[in-house]
Amino acid sequence: MDRRKFLKLSAGAGSLALLQMVGISCAGSGNGTIKLPPLPYRADALEPYISEETIRFHYGKHHSGYVKKVNRMIKGTAYANLGLEAIIQKTRGSAGETGIFNNAAQVFNHTFYWSSMKPGGGGAPAGIVAEKIKADFGSYDAFKKNFASAALSQFGSGWAWLVKDGDTLKIIKTANADTPIAEGLIPLLTIDVWEHAYYLDYQNRRAEYVDAYLAYLVNWEFVETNLVG
Numbered sequence: 001m002d003r004r005k006f007l008k009l010s011a012g013a014g015s016l017a018l019l020q021m022v023g024i025s026c027a028g029s030g031n032g033t034i035k036l037p038p039l040p041y042r043a044d045a046l047e048p049y050i051s052e053e054t055i056r057f058h059y060g061k062h063h064s065g066y067v068k069k070v071n072r073m074i075k076g077t078a079y080a081n082l083g084l085e086a087i088i089q090k091t092r093g094s095a096g097e098t099g100i101f102n103n104a105a106q107v108f109n110h111t112f113y114w115s116s117m118k119p120g121g122g123g124a125p126a127g128i129v130a131e132k133i134k135a136d137f138g139s140y141d142a143f144k145k146n147f148a149s150a151a152l153s154q155f156g157s158g159w160a161w162l163v164k165d166g167d168t169l170k171i172i173k174t175a176n177a178d179t180p181i182a183e184g185l186i187p188l189l190t191i192d193v194w195e196h197a198y199y200l201d202y203q204n205r206r207a208e209y210v211d212a213y214l215a216y217l218v219n220w221e222f223v224e225t226n227l228v229g
Contacts, residue, residue, distance in 0.1 A: 034074075034084055034104070036067045037111050045119045049212040054200045062196055063110040070103035084108055085181055092182040102177040109159060109179050113192045118219040125220040129227060136169040144214055146171050147191075151210045154193050162189040164227065188226045189218065 039059055044052035070087070074080050079087050084104055091101035124140045125133065137143040143162075150173045151160035158175040164186040172180060180187045191197075191213050198209035 033071050034067055034107060036064050040115055041119060046217060049216050051201050058196055066103045066106040070107060073100045088182055105177040105179045112187055113190050115222050116189050116219055117217040122214060122216040122218045129220055129224050132169055148210050151191050151193050152207055157194040160191050161187055163187050188223045
């Protein structure tokens, strides 16, 4: 989908409705399965910051694995024909359905992560996103510092997010598979800090991965679409 069509679809749409339009929600299909959305770019498009090898393992093994697992788990259950967001929200906090929640949330998180990046991205945003970041964080540099801090201070596996909470932008981090849509927050941007997201390229140098993400990969158009949706 090109940017003009993407922005046209966003007009008047709520954030989660927009995500459904572009495939982020991976809504349940008529046969009760969650689909693996295609990558929004070639597997080598984010090089040299994220290698084709990392993408092929991360998307082709981890992400696709979560899709296969959640489909096996929901088959024949009341969740079989629900959309992904509904599955996540209904299973969060239920001890007997932790596996369904974890795999469904990881499908959502990973799909959102791929769209949070683009070739030739990164750097400071412009327009409405820049204005909102300045209003809520004081400056882009302050936002960048706080976002990097969240990503680096997440102990073990997890995610750092820019979210919209009411009319306010916030930076949060979630552990393992947890996701802001389970809390009723609107995600705008995320970075995956599970080791499989960066270890082939950066080994234990998570800070270099986070710096590269912010400087060269962030898809600010995607952020804007989620912000105004």
